[in-house]
Amino acid sequence: MIRYLMAAVLVCILVTAGCSSPQDPGTVDIVRALSSDGEDACFDRAKVPGIIKFPEDHGPHDTFKTEWWYYTGNLKTAEGRHFGYQLTFFRQALACETPSGTSAWRTSQLYFAHFAITDTRNRRFHSAQRMNRGSAGLAGATAFHVWIDDWNASASSETGKRTVRLTARERGGQAEKEKGSHGTGSNIAVDLSLIAEKTPIFQGDRGLSRKGPGNASYYYSFPGMVTKGFITVGTETYAVSGRSWFDHEWSTSALGADVTGWDWFAIHIHEGPLSGTDIMVCQVRNSEGLPNGYGFGSVSFAGGRFAILRESQFSIRPEQYWKSPETGRTYPAGWTIRLNEPRLSLDVTPVTDGQEHTRMFPYYEGAIRVAFPGGSGLGYVEMTGY
16 A cells, blocks of 8 residues: 555655655655645546456556556575565656657656565665656556566566566665664665466455545456565575565545555465465554554465455454664554454564665565464565554
8 A cells, every 4th residue: 555655755756856866855744645636637537347457457557647566575595594575666647648749758657666675584674766757768667567777577478377577676885775773775686587376356346446435446466476586685696486466556546634554464375274375454544543444355265266355354453563763653563463254363473673664755565474373474564654
């Protein structure tokens, strides 16, 4: 759900910092950044369920204001050393129509990306960001490719299964440096191959995902993507394998003014009788910090069949907290997640503290461990508004 904030905040950045990539644009108020205005009326809105089609809907939807392609995953070396990663691409429409003229620089689209690696053994979180205009080949998207500069997600279906290659590199001097014990700002890179072995999940009502009164997006996911490749941290490159979660979502409407934040979890069960199951749950918090009634989720079983979850079918309860030495914000750092079907009580903890992005606007996106009687798993959590 940080994807809503990240896309909307791009306009705020341009207003305050121009079109160049800011080094330190400061923080942005979430509710203010997501407030809608009359200028949104010219964009398309998500209203009708059951209309997502492939391959065209893998690509960009420029007539909607906001869009994102979102990859997170947990990977290990042959010796069992764990890394988490995040590579996300965002598109924001600045106007409903492409500016007139013949210049190759003209565009109405802006692209933004976050790239992060969690080095669990060394308890380090490395984060980098990119922003560029969707023109002159600097950034853009097609049905099978989204990119900013040399950060890429390139897809194909040559094997009959959707295959994606992710590549990104950030040199040490450019990478965001997390201070203290939470990061080193060293060289980071990924070169990963992801294969979708399960059917896509059409979230919400056949791909129409409602987030509040008058607010919805088109939303599908590929859960449990088999992932292999290489991760670089500092001067070392590691062969890794594991699982990834992919979200693609597009919309125009903003979150309501009563929303203060959200907690999103994607979990892959790898041990126990539910091995191969993927679970996603998200609660949207109101001004009192309570679920606003539009929480959502899904369960994808080992064979690929999936079930959509309503807010009444799960609960998320914080059990402990962590205070950021960088921003002073306090986040949950342990949870009990309960599901009605399958009937589960999950004990969820971060693989390490401090997986907080601190530039532009603070939010938490990090790798998690999951345990329950007879099984275990790994996943990702995203938290905003704390």
